[in-house]
Amino acid sequence: MMPEISLNILDVAENSTRAGAALVEITVDADFKADRLTVIIRDDGCGMDPEQVSRVTDPFFTSRTTRKVGLGVPFFKYAAESTGGSFSIESRVGAGTTVTAVFVLSHIDRMPLGDITGTIHTLVIYHPETDFLYRYRYNGASFELDTRQFREILGDIPFDTPEISAYIKDYLTENKLETDGGVLY
Numbered sequence: 001m002m003p004e005i006s007l008n009i010l011d012v013a014e015n016s017t018r019a020g021a022a023l024v025e026i027t028v029d030a031d032f033k034a035d036r037l038t039v040i041i042r043d044d045g046c047g048m049d050p051e052q053v054s055r056v057t058d059p060f061f062t063s064r065t066t067r068k069v070g071l072g073v074p075f076f077k078y079a080a081e082s083t084g085g086s087f088s089i090e091s092r093v094g095a096g097t098t099v100t101a102v103f104v105l106s107h108i109d110r111m112p113l114g115d116i117t118g119t120i121h122t123l124v125i126y127h128p129e130t131d132f133l134y135r136y137r138y139n140g141a142s143f144e145l146d147t148r149q150f151r152e153i154l155g156d157i158p159f160d161t162p163e164i165s166a167y168i169k170d171y172l173t174e175n176k177l178e179t180d181g182g183v184l185y
Contacts, residue, residue, distance in 0.1 A: 002075055004114025011072035012041045012099050017127045019045030024130055029137040037103040048091040076101055083107035113185055117172040124168055125160050138180035
């Protein structure tokens, strides 16, 4: 099992990029009053047919040809449901996929969110052909990063240029700190 939720997010978002998504939307919403942490990953990739959707949480099913098991989605499902939360996947061929995981924040078995800033930064830098819309909410406060807006400003300058990469990392770090006060959960 992965030791933090952000690694599950990374795994599912990587699946989105392999599915040819032009846009991957990632929402992390921590609501301590409701005792819920909701993670939504939505893409506009190739999608899955109903049979694939029904099998995607089976660890012995994968569409990848490089290995015979796919543990990322089953682990993510288990991690959410073991806290008393829920997990769902909606998908349509040609229309993309939405994965929703809801965790009970106070549950003793809930793994930490982990380095979500590093996860989002990694996705943006290493998938230059994909746009990302990242929304982070904490008890009603929020910020977002939309790489489409960055592209408008930067033009042809790649995100992995050291100065741009550092700026994106700082943007994520500073806005998360402003939003949640640096709390770890």
